[in-house]
Amino acid sequence: MSISTGSVWVDGSSSRMQRYNIFRRVNWGRFAVVAIPAFWLGIFFFIPFLVVFKISLSETAIAVPPYTPLLEWDLEEAYINLKISLGNYLYLLEDAFYLEAYLSSIKIAAISTFFTLLIAFPIAYLIARSDGSRRALLLALVILPFWTSFLLRVYAWMGFLKKNGIVNEFLLSLGIIDQPLVMLQTDFAVYLGIVYTYLPFMVLPLYSALEKMDMTLLEAAEDLGCRPAQSFFLITLPLAIPGIVAGCLLVFIPAVGEFVIPALLGGSDTLMIGRVLWDEFFLNRDWPMASAVAIVMLIVLVLPIMLIRNGQGKGEAI
Incomplete structure (x- = not known):
């Protein structure tokens, strides 16, 4: 026992x-x-x-x-x-207005992302090639806009672009134009606002990728007879692809659903899905329809990310 x-x-x-x-x-x-x-x-x-x-x-x-x-x-x-209703999703497929809003948002976001990349790449490259103190100063200048209100920055652009704004007054004083240009309430103003607002989101990932690049590779390419343009496309650009992908996603995704910039800088012809969501929620009080629009927009944004991650995974496996 x-x-x-x-x-x-x-x-x-x-x-x-x-x-x-x-x-x-x-x-x-x-x-x-x-x-x-x-x-x-x-x-x-x-x-x-x-x-x-x-x-x-x-x-x-x-x-x-x-x-x-x-x-x-x-x-x-x-x-x-x-009680489950798929009527909202069926209405999205039937009404061409929503399809036009999605396509317009994707177009504006894609063009804005492209120009943001064109401007951000040389800035990031300059920061990556700078020494310690100068690099810190340039990074501070890039991050500085985050310290001010987003709405304040957008309203500042309204003051720049209006008919009696600084830009038109400057061009008129130089005699370049005879009458004020219509820049506010246009697609151009929307592109400009998005590029300016999301520029730091493109610069920082590009800088992170370019800062890790071994500069001796460029010296070796120069010794082997490569011209600067060849070195850029054969060495710098491929090594910067992770930063390019990250920066483009950080700019493109929020730009698709942007509401404030099109509402303040864009005109009545600037159709974006963010404004459609606002109208459905607060003007029409059609919450189910607005929710369906948001779900479809999320799917549209998630699919490219999944495809990119899948492509990166296959590339690493190879």
Whole structure:
């Protein structure tokens, strides 16, 4: 009897020791590093996404909130009614207005991203090739716009571009133009505003990629007879591709859904999906339709990211 009891006690102690050892072997620092961002994404992205997706499957109603419930039940009568409507998504496919808004947003975002890249690349290259003190100063100048209000910067461009603004007054004083140019409330102003606003988001990833580049590669290419243009396309540009991809994504994705810049700098002909979302939510109070528009926009933005990541994974495998 005593032997059996001792055996049971030893077995129980051994199992507790095994669990304790497993607990100790867990890398809690690494777990915290992964768990905290996962918790943050779950609270501020995944749960709101589910809420928006749920609303997109409902119908508009004169109520607070202005949509029908997705699930109805009555415990006394013992019934549960699930009401799912795909009408909002079908209407998106049928109405050409929404397709035009998506295409216009993608076009404006793509053109703005292209010009942002053209301007940001030489800036990032200059910063990467500069010495310590000069590099710190240039980086500070790039980051400086973040210290001011976004709306204040956009309103400043309105003062520059209006008919009696600084740009027109300067051109008129030089005699380059005879009458003020119409620059505000145009697509040009929207492009200019997006490029200016998101330029740091392109410069910093490019600088990060170019700063790691071994400059002796350029010297070796020059010794082998490569001209500067050849060295750029054969060495600098391929090594900067990770920064180019990261910068383009950081500019293109928020530019597609941009609302403030088109609303303040663009005209009535500037159609972007951000303004459509605003109108559906706050003017039409059609929350289900606005949610469907947002879900489709998210899918449109996520697909290129998945394709790029898939292409990068295949490239690394090769």
